[in-house]
Amino acid sequence: MPSSPASASPHKRPPSASDPSSSSSSSSSDRRSSSPKPRLFLLLFLFIPAIIILLLASLLAPITGVTTALLPLSVTRLVHHHHPGHLSSSSSFLRQTRRLFSLHTTATMRRDKYEKELLVAQLAVQRAAILTKRVFHEKAKGTVDKNDKSPVTIGDFGAQALIIAALQHNFPDDAIVAEEESAKLREDEKLRSTVWELVKDTKLDNPDAEALLGGPIRDADAMVELIDKGNSPGGAQGRIWAIDPIDGTKGFLRGGQYAVCLALMVDGDVKVGALGCPNLPVDDAARLTAGIGENQTDDDGHGVLFSAVLGHGATSRPLATVSLDPELGTPISMRAIDDLTQANFCESVEAGHSSHGDQAAISHKLGITAPSVRMDSQAKYGSIARGAGDIYLRLPVSATYQEKIWDHAAGDLIVREAGGQVTDVHGKRLDFSVGRTLANNKGVVAAPLAVHAKVLEAVQEVLSAKL
Ligand SMILES: Nc1ncnc2c1ncn2[C@@H]1O[C@H](COP(=O)(O)O)[C@@H](O)[C@H]1OP(=O)(O)O
């Protein structure tokens, strides 16, 4: 039968030499009732460590990313739980201390997940993608000029303005590297009003999500100013967003693949990436087909959003699903390739962007017989990340061309988080810390981690004369 606690029993057990618990409990209760000094000692025993923890955690906060806002709350709880009535339990104190630290660890992890950044990036990409789709359909109706590059220009400016508006609203101190600058828009009144007509009423159909992005842009002048906020020189320090409002302009025009691309770099390292691909199938299991490069408009319910946060994996979800839950989405991973001869390649449609001849020679060297799938934009990165394709090569054509960071930042992270490796043709990781271009890199070799070295070897053998 369980014995009742000594304090609750009207008949105290007699102290026994063989029963240390009873002797200590009785002596401690005696001490409690007879002398204030031990109480003071215990108070100090609890409060001094609590204060030291507070000071230490405050000092470490800038390094670890722990939000100091949590500290007073935790310490208050700690102190409350240790009023004199509970002072006898040192294990309870240890428990509370552990809880305090675990609270801080959770806070750090939450912060490392870049939850808000991911959510804003996803929603901003989704909203901008709606605008690009509207431009495409206006073009089809003949409302915007079909014969020149104006649909691209309108879509580029409009999407960039909408994304920057969302970033400025949520992270006003962050720098932005974006592809477009507004000079053309300032000169051309007609172009400006066409872009404004589209921008002013492009919104997410979820009012909470739209509010999170800051709602509509005030007026056409504000829109032009926002576009110019994307003029950061980039670099190795601080938080910098990279935007490509429409990557794959040729694909966009031909109803093929294009992507709305957004990534956050912190001190030169990509932490968050979002890629909206309006003309890719929603289904992650659909393998790439030769015809994926054209006539793939979103009319058939296409459109996928890829996202990744460094260290937290990559996901995909339908581009049409607007949600305030950044974790909604299906984890994606690259296809495990046992036999490299069964792999498939994707590459640029434009031979001027990546050497088709070198790619064919590399395929041959690796014993790959399937013809490469040609498609525009970072949709290639998204496609291999979800195992629809396997390998993406970008083989330099020009000795002087420097790849732009906005053409690779989101895709690089999404592939690596899906179990891939991304390097240049020399085997170096892409270096996003040296400005607006990848000045330290040449070309791209993206493949599942397990076969990347083998693919790189073949690339280097084929390119040996040029490297
Ligand atoms: N010579 C080149 N080599 C590699 N990429 C290029 C070259 N010229 C332009 N690009 C860029 O390739 C990207 C499209 O890639 P993809 O062929 O994979 O769709 C575009 O952003 C385009 O940049 P830009 O927009 O400045 O023309």
Ligand SMILES: [Mg+2]
């Ligand atoms: Mg681009």
